[in-house]
Structures are given as structure tokens and as C-alpha cells.
Amino acid sequence: MNIEQEVGKCDPFTLGPLEAGPACCDPLPVIQVKDLSLRYNGKPALEKVSLDIYEGCITALIGPSGCGKTSLLSAINRLTDLIPGCSVNGRILMQGRNIYDRDENVQALRRQVGMVFQKPTPFPLSIRRNLSLSLHEHGITRKTEVADISEQALRDVGLWDEVCDRMDSAALNLSGGQQQRLCIARALALQPQILLMDEPCSALDPIASGVVEDLICRLRGRYTVVIVTHNLAQARRIANYAAFFWVSGHAGQLIEFGRCQKIFESPRHELTAAYVNGVRG
Amino acid sequence: MYDVVRNRGLRKLREYAAQCLIYTAVLLISAVFIWLLIDLLRGGLSHLSWEFITELPRDAGRAGGIASILVSTLLILLVAVLTAVPVAWMTAVLLAEFVATGSWFGKAVRFSLHVLAGVPSIVFGLFGNAFFCVYLELGFSILSGGLTLACMLLPILTSTAEAGLRAVPHVYRLAASALGLSRAAALLHLILPAAAPVMAAGLLLGIGRALAETAALLFTSGYAERMPDSLLDSGRALALHIFDLSMNVPGGDEPAYASALVLVSLLLGINILAMKFAYGLQRSKLMS
Numbered sequence: 001m002n003i004e005q006e007v008g009k010c011d012p013f014t015l016g017p018l019e020a021g022p023a024c025c026d027p028l029p030v031i032q033v034k035d036l037s038l039r040y041n042g043k044p045a046l047e048k049v050s051l052d053i054y055e056g057c058i059t060a061l062i063g064p065s066g067c068g069k070t071s072l073l074s075a076i077n078r079l080t081d082l083i084p085g086c087s088v089n090g091r092i093l094m095q096g097r098n099i100y101d102r103d104e105n106v107q108a109l110r111r112q113v114g115m116v117f118q119k120p121t122p123f124p125l126s127i128r129r130n131l132s133l134s135l136h137e138h139g140i141t142r143k144t145e146v147a148d149i150s151e152q153a154l155r156d157v158g159l160w161d162e163v164c165d166r167m168d169s170a171a172l173n174l175s176g177g178q179q180q181r182l183c184i185a186r187a188l189a190l191q192p193q194i195l196l197m198d199e200p201c202s203a204l205d206p207i208a209s210g211v212v213e214d215l216i217c218r219l220r221g222r223y224t225v226v227i228v229t230h231n232l233a234q235a236r237r238i239a240n241y242a243a244f245f246w247v248s249g250h251a252g253q254l255i256e257f258g259r260c261q262k263i264f265e266s267p268r269h270e271l272t273a274a275y276v277n278g279v280r281g
Numbered sequence: 282m283y284d285v286v287r288n289r290g291l292r293k294l295r296e297y298a299a300q301c302l303i304y305t306a307v308l309l310i311s312a313v314f315i316w317l318l319i320d321l322l323r324g325g326l327s328h329l330s331w332e333f334i335t336e337l338p339r340d341a342g343r344a345g346g347i348a349s350i351l352v353s354t355l356l357i358l359l360v361a362v363l364t365a366v367p368v369a370w371m372t373a374v375l376l377a378e379f380v381a382t383g384s385w386f387g388k389a390v391r392f393s394l395h396v397l398a399g400v401p402s403i404v405f406g407l408f409g410n411a412f413f414c415v416y417l418e419l420g421f422s423i424l425s426g427g428l429t430l431a432c433m434l435l436p437i438l439t440s441t442a443e444a445g446l447r448a449v450p451h452v453y454r455l456a457a458s459a460l461g462l463s464r465a466a467a468l469l470h471l472i473l474p475a476a477a478p479v480m481a482a483g484l485l486l487g488i489g490r491a492l493a494e495t496a497a498l499l500f501t502s503g504y505a506e507r508m509p510d511s512l513l514d515s516g517r518a519l520a521l522h523i524f525d526l527s528m529n530v531p532g533g534d535e536p537a538y539a540s541a542l543v544l545v546s547l548l549l550g551i552n553i554l555a556m557k558f559a560y561g562l563q564r565s566k567l568m569s
Binding site: 108 | 457459461462463471474
């Protein structure tokens with residue numbers, strides 16, 4: 001099944017058909033990770049990772065626990081700055097500039113690179129405030145504008161119809177799946193180029209997980225998505241590219257990177273083959 | 282076989298004994314409180330009236346009420362809280378949010394707060410007398426007493442606020458940063474509101490502590506029983522009034538009991554409020 005068919009299957013929301021976005025088959029690197037090594041208190045977690053993330057595509061990071069997938073993800077929006085004892089070596093280029101440069105504006109970077117966490121992380125505020133807080137912070141303060149952006153973001157994640165009549169109730173009263181979609185909407189409201197997702201479905205029940213997965217499918221083309229997942233079937237369903245990580249020695253390493261289909265059907269490395277076939281990992 | 286049965290019996294007996302001990306301890310603790318309360322009620326209730334709350338004391342407190350004493354107590358509390366809260370909460374924010382957990386600086390500040398918490402109140406009284414009354418020439422005044430109490434409140438306010446801030450889940454900070462929020466914005470809009478119930482509970486506990494303080498005020502706010510005109514007047518706190526009535530005023534037992542009843546009711550109310558805040562927080566945490 002090719003991508004167009006797959007996306008056509010799930011488009012009742014406002015994101016529109018995939019044809020509007022850039023074609024996924026024309027690989028244009030938007031993030032280039034170069035020789036990235038990451039340490040926690042001197043202990044290596046990732047060694048010499050180099051890979052390109054292509055614009056408009058979904059890139060899945062797969063591999064066993066503790067192989068540094070999440071670490072790589074949080075290196076891309078420099079959330080690693082907040083982890084005590086974490087040091088990053090190497091470069092991550094975004095539109096040609098190294099985000100680890102001394103004069104990089106981290107706040108602006110994080111506006112460009114949204115992130116969704118494994119467990120839904122709505123703030124203990126109202127639904128409306130969850131969306132408007134970051135908009136206010138980034139200088140969007142006009143009431144109507146904030147409301148419009150919020151509505152659009154909620155429509156994009158298919159949550160608008162469910163919450164439009166209770167925008168002022170607590171976000172923590174939503175169900176797990178709704179909370180996760182709210183978090184995605186919160187990230188989308190800032191109109192990022194790139195969306196990082198750290199196992200966004202693993203804390204959800206199968207139905208909510210399916211809804212979120214469909215949503216991620218619809219993001220393809222409009223956003224560049226990097227998703228960490230332990231669910232190989234999910235990676236296979238939604239990703240254009242896949243990167244396989246494995247722990248060798250004590251640090252995580254990138255074993256293989258390529259088109260998703262290739263990683264799953266004709267992997268070059270025997271570790272990849274063993275992992276995707278469920279023999280190891 | 283026999284051994285197993287005997288062991289089981291023994292184990293049951295031991296469990297039973299342990300339960301008995303625990304229940305006795307609980308009962309003892311509650312009994313002390315209830316006994317105290319009954320004693321206070323028996324001694325003070327007959328003397329307690331609306332006039333007792335609203336009238337000025339006469340005849341060294343044997344007659345009249347405790348209006349001026351309540352006003353002094355309130356003013357001392359107000360001075361103490363208004364000075365201690367900003368300092369303590371800002372320190373707590375610094376310790377919880379901006380200083381690395383194991384850092385030398387944080388450890389030093391926490392250590393000094395622990396020592397401060399353990400200093401007997403009479404020592405605070407002497408310090409307050411030497412520093413505020415004599416050195417700063419504030420004399421025996423409500424201001425001196427309040428400032429001395431503020432020093433005593435610093436450790437309890439700081440440590441409760443720090444604990445409250447640390448109890449805010451780390452994911453809020455991560456999620457806020459991931460949205461490009463500055464640390465100040467995250468602190469102001471997310472972390473402080475989330476920690477507010479614990480901080481409020483700590484504040485109430487601190488107020489309770491200050492309300493019951495006697496020794497530190499003996500040397501600082503003095504014990505003039507008239508209505509204070511300004512913060513530079515001497516004023517007698519409620520706990521000090523009880524002390525004076527029962528130790529220095531023959532025939533002052535009944536008003537002493539009644540004043541103690543007022544004090545304990547205030548403390549009880551404050552503690553119930555503090556518990557409510559803490560409970561509210563627990564519930565909101567369960568929801569997340």
C-alpha cells in the first residue's frame with residue numbers, strides 16, 4: 001500500500017490531503033545529526049550517531065530500552081540542557097546552523113521543535129489555558145488570535161468537538177487519550193516545523209492509541225515527525241524512515257538507518273533483522 | 282507438624298501484641314489531647330463570653346477581657362509573617378529551582394536552616410532583645426517581637442515551601458521548557474500555583490507556631506497590657522498573657538484558662554485549615 005492510499009484513509013479533519021505538503025519521496029534533510037555523543041555524568045549513553053531527518057516525513061527511532069532513543073530525541077530540542085549531568089558532544093544542524101552553538105536561542109529553537117512525551121503532560125490548568133500559556137509566552141496575546149489558533153490546533157487533533165463546550169474545565173479531567181491529543185495540539189499551536197514524539201501511544205489504551213496513531217499519520221507532509229516507539233508494528237505502519245539503535249558495550253549506537261520498508265523487509269545488519277523479526281530485543 | 286502449628290500460634294500472638302501496643306500508643310496520644318481540652322473547657326468555659334473577647338483587661342487581667350491582647354498578638358503575627366514570608370519563599374524558590382541538588386551552597390543554606398530550627402525560643406528572645414530592642418533601638422515593641430518571631434519562622438516556612446516546590450512533578454518543567462517557556466514563566470504560571478497548597482499549609486503551621494510563642498516575646502515585645510497605638514508600642518501576646526496570669530497574678534486562674542481556651546481554639550482552627558490545604562493537594566495529585 002503506498003502512502004497516498006494510506007493517508008486518504010484517515011482524513012476527516014482539517015489537515016487536508018497529503019498532496020498539500022511536500023512529497024515524502026524527495027528526501028530533503030531538515031535536521032542533520034553529526035557525530036553526536038551523549039553522556040550522563042560521564043557515562044556514555046549514545047556514541048557517534050549520525051543521521052538525517054527528512055522534511056515532511058515520519059522517522060521512527062526503534063530499538064530496545066536504554067539504547068539512547070529518547071536521549072537523541074531530547075538532544076534535538078536541547079531538553080538535555082535540563083537534565084543534570086548530561087553532556088552532549090557533536091553537532092545537530094538545523095537549516096545549516098548548529099543548535100549547540102553558544103548563541104543559539106533555545107526558546108526559539110523549542111518553538112520550532114515541538115515535543116510530546118510518553119505520558120500525557122497537560123498542565124494542571126484549564127484546557128484553554130493549556131493552549132494559551134505558551135502562545136502568550138511567544139508574544140501572541142490578542143484574544144481572538146489566541147482563540148483562533150487554539151481552535152485550529154484542537155481541530156487538527158480531532159479534539160475540538162469533544163471539548164469545545166468545556167474549554168474552561170480542568171485539562172486533567174480529560175481521558176488519557178484526550179490528554180495526549182491536547183498535548184499534541186499544544187505543540188501544534190506554536191506551528192513548529194518538527195515534532196518530536198517519545199512513545200506517544202505507550203501510556204494509552206489500544207483505542208486511544210489508534211486515534212493518536214491516525215493523527216500522527218495525518219501530520220505527515222505538514223510536519224517533520226521524529227517518533228520513538230517500541231511498537232514495531234506501529235513503526236511499520238506509520239514511518240517513512242526508521243533508525244535502529246542497539247546497545248553495544250555500554251552505549252547506544254545507531255546500527256542501521258534507511259527507508260522503513262527496507263529496514264523491516266531487507267535489513268542489511270543481522271542485529272536489525274533479529275530485532276525486527278522478534279528474535280532479539 | 283506440631284512445630285509449624287506452635288509457630289503459627291506464636292506468630293499470631295506476636296502480631297496481636299504488636300497491634301495492642303500500637304493502639305495503646307494512639308489512644309495515649311489522643312487521651313493527652315482530649316484531657317487537655319476537657320481541662321481547658323472545665324476551667325475556662327464559664328469565664329468565656331463575648332465581653333471577654335471585646336473588653337480591655339482590668340485589674341491586671343483578673344477582670345475585663347483580652348481585646349488589647351488579641352490586637353497585640355495579631356499585630357505581632359502580622360509583622361512576623363509579612364517579613365518572613367518573602368524572604369523564606371524566595372529562598373525556597375532558589376533552593377528548589379535554581380541550585381543543583383547536591384551543591385555546596387544549597388547544603389550550607391539547608392544546614393543553617395536546620396540549626397536555626399533547633400535553636401530554643403528563649404535564645405531567639407535574647408538575640409531579639411540584644412539586636413532589635415537594644416542595637417536597633419526599637420525598644421520593647423511589637424515591631425521587635427514580630428521581627429524576632431520572623432527569624433523563628435524562617436526555617437519552617439522555607440523548608441515547607443521547598444518541599445512543596447520539589448513535590449511538583451518534574452514533567453511540568455520539562456513540558457514547559459519543551460514549549461519554549463522561560464523558566465520564570467514556568468515558575469510563575471505553573472510551578473508556584475501547583476506548590477501553593479503546600480506553601481499555604483506551611484504558612485498556617487508557621488502562624489500556629491508563632492501564635493503559641495512565649496519565651497521569644499518575653500524579652501522583645503514586652504508585656505504592657507494596654508491597647509497598642511503603634512508598632513513601636515509594647516504589646517502583650519496571648520501566650521504571654523496566660524503565662525503572666527497563671528504565674529504572677531493571684532486569682533488569675535479563671536481568665537488564664539479562658540485565654541488558653543481562646544488560644545487553643547485558634548490553633549485548632551489553623552491546623553484544621555492547614556490539613557485541608559494539604560489534603561486538597563493530595564487529591565489534586567491523585568487526579569493527575
